[in-house]
Amino acid sequence: MKADHTLDCIGLYCPMPIVKTAHKIKELSPGEVLEVISDDTGIKSDMPAWAKKTGNEYLGLEEDEGEIRVYVKKPAG
Amino acid sequence: MTIIVFSGELDKALAAFNLANTGASMGMDVTMFFTFWGLGVVKKGSLSRGNKGFMQWMMNIMKRGGAEHLKLSQMNMLGAGTGIMKSLMKKYKMPSISESMALAKEQGVHFVACTTSMALMGLEKGDFIDDIDEFAGAATYLSLASEGKVNLFI
Numbered sequence: 001m002k003a004d005h006t007l008d009c010i011g012l013y014c015p016m017p018i019v020k021t022a023h024k025i026k027e028l029s030p031g032e033v034l035e036v037i038s039d040d041t042g043i044k045s046d047m048p049a050w051a052k053k054t055g056n057e058y059l060g061l062e063e064d065e066g067e068i069r070v071y072v073k074k075p076a077g
Numbered sequence: 078m079t080i081i082v083f084s085g086e087l088d089k090a091l092a093a094f095n096l097a098n099t100g101a102s103m104g105m106d107v108t109m110f111f112t113f114w115g116l117g118v119v120k121k122g123s124l125s126r127g128n129k130g131f132m133q134w135m136m137n138i139m140k141r142g143g144a145e146h147l148k149l150s151q152m153n154m155l156g157a158g159t160g161i162m163k164s165l166m167k168k169y170k171m172p173s174i175s176e177s178m179a180l181a182k183e184q185g186v187h188f189v190a191c192t193t194s195m196a197l198m199g200l201e202k203g204d205f206i207d208d209i210d211e212f213a214g215a216a217t218y219l220s221l222a223s224e225g226k227v228n229l230f231i
Contacts (some may be wrong), residue, residue, distance in 0.1 A: 011170050012170055013169060013170070013171055014095070014099075015095050015096075015098050015099040015102065016170075016172065018099055018102050019098055019099070019101075019102045019180065019184075021102070022101075022102035022103070023102075046220075050102070050103055051103065053103045054082075054103055054104050055218075064144075
């Protein structure tokens with residue numbers, strides 16, 4: 001999946017990937033996509049939950065050998 | 078979201094701050110109400126007597142407080158268990174209790190210290206870290222909790 005920004009959270013555990021995502025998303029322009037790379041499997045549930053609560057759009061995930069890439073889109077306008 | 082931090086142990090304080098930091102990251106207004114042993118989490122950890130009565134002073138020496146002095150609630154083993162846990166946290170790049178507290182402040186988490194517990198333990202405002210936003214009582218907490226959807230007691 002194509003992303004405009006990437007956040008590397010490899011080696012970090014809950015809640016740090018979510019805390020860093022919340023900080024990072026503020027830097028994005030509306031409509032841009034953020035890719036978060038994590039090896040904490042909790043991210044699979046946590047990111048959609050965070051997106052739902054904060055009004056961002058969860059686009060899905062890609063997983064490869066323990067490396068999980070999740071995608072969230074900052075709402076346009 | 079509100080969290081009553083009643084306990085003064087490292088593991089419970091870590092759980093409280095993890096939830097506070099996540100809540101703040103999810104756009105919630107978060108208040109942490111430190112009471113009873115939980116006051117130890119936000120104390121400076123000073124051993125000085127100040128205006129404490131003798132019993133209060135002795136209690137302060139036994140329960141010194143200060144984030145870096147907190148012990149595990151289980152398996153402390155005279156501090157060895159706590160030391161092992163701290164080194165494991167470092168190994169797994171987990172923020173220390175002090176780092177979690179700083180992050181909470183940075184994210185706008187509101188810290189309230191309970192004045193009744195302070196009186197009981199002979200503690201004054203100067204015994205606490207500068208990050209305390211408010212010194213207040215149960216009505217302040219309940220007023221916030223009645224508007225919160227998530228209210229926890231740790």
